[in-house]
Amino acid sequence: MLEIAEPLVDSRRPEHCLLPGEAIGLGYRVRGKSLLEQIDLRIEGRGTSVILGPNGAGKSLLLRLLHGLLEPTQGEVRWGGKPLDPSLQRSQAMVFQKPVLLRRSVAANLRFVLTLEGRPPRRVLDSRINQLLEGVGLREQAEQPARLLSGGEQQRLAMARALALNPQVLLLDEPTASLDPASTAAIEGIVERCVQAGMRVLFVTHDLGQARRLADEIIFIDQGRVTERTPAASFFEQPQSQAARDYLAGRLRF
Numbered sequence: 001m002l003e004i005a006e007p008l009v010d011s012r013r014p015e016h017c018l019l020p021g022e023a024i025g026l027g028y029r030v031r032g033k034s035l036l037e038q039i040d041l042r043i044e045g046r047g048t049s050v051i052l053g054p055n056g057a058g059k060s061l062l063l064r065l066l067h068g069l070l071e072p073t074q075g076e077v078r079w080g081g082k083p084l085d086p087s088l089q090r091s092q093a094m095v096f097q098k099p100v101l102l103r104r105s106v107a108a109n110l111r112f113v114l115t116l117e118g119r120p121p122r123r124v125l126d127s128r129i130n131q132l133l134e135g136v137g138l139r140e141q142a143e144q145p146a147r148l149l150s151g152g153e154q155q156r157l158a159m160a161r162a163l164a165l166n167p168q169v170l171l172l173d174e175p176t177a178s179l180d181p182a183s184t185a186a187i188e189g190i191v192e193r194c195v196q197a198g199m200r201v202l203f204v205t206h207d208l209g210q211a212r213r214l215a216d217e218i219i220f221i222d223q224g225r226v227t228e229r230t231p232a233a234s235f236f237e238q239p240q241s242q243a244a245r246d247y248l249a250g251r252l253r254f
């Protein structure tokens with residue numbers, strides 16, 4: 001298994017306090033069709049909320065709305081009591097199933113993010129890039145074109161890029177869906193260290209083993225509605241909603 005060196009997460013915290021995150025009467029409709037409806041959620045404290053639910057339930061839409069990539073058609077999203085603006089948005093980071101990387105070197109992908117808001121001294125910049133690459137086990141590939149990395153390596157680079165600006169909240173949309181078990185374990189290890197360092201994680205997955213390993217609580221979504229929110233231990237023993245029981249038993253619902 002890949003050994004990932006410390007430290008990955010910078011101990012300096014961003015200036016904004018993002019928590020709590022709130023979805024208040026949140027809804028999203030497209031062409032008269034309701035895709036998410038009446039979502040009320042409060043995200044606070046530490047740890048990892050794993051979002052489960054069948055295909056098409058609205059999990060990715062919820063993450064995109066929480067991250068401000070989509071505008072709700074009903075209700076609102078607030079972080080730290082305020083609507084998400086670009087500066088608050090930079091205090092959170094999202095990683096997608098398919099990493100979207102620049103056609104540049106591995107190090108240049110990180111340099112790009114780290115110089116978005118000004119150019120730190122070269123020594124500081126290089127040291128942070130090395131720290132991030134060390135943290136995700138990619139130090140030796142620093143000068144390699146990012147597009148030549150394997151799928152697992154690309155996703156580790158995407159994680160490093162997400163962590164570059166010390167987000168307080170990490171939104172992960174099936175980041176290991178196309179990865180093998182070793183690469184999946186590497187990503188899970190990075191996520192665990194982020195949680196230990198105080199980040200709040202929202203993690204969408206269909207991998208129930210992964211949900212058991214990572215979740216402090218489960219948020220279950222079915223047909224655009226949150227049907228339950230339960231501590232992880234009791235969710236797997238005793239899901240409260242029929243939708244969740246069907247999902248765990250592998251029964252299709254139409």
Ligand SMILES: Nc1ncnc2c1ncn2[C@@H]1O[C@H](COP(=O)(O)OP(=O)(O)OP(=O)(O)O)[C@@H](O)[C@H]1O
Binds near residue numbers: 054055056058
């Ligand atoms: N921009 C859009 N316009 C119209 N329909 C959309 C749009 N985005 C998503 N949808 C639909 O909304 C529903 C929820 O999509 P979403 O991607 O959130 O599901 P999901 O729970 O993440 O599913 P999966 O587990 O398959 O990734 C789906 O039926 C999808 O087709």
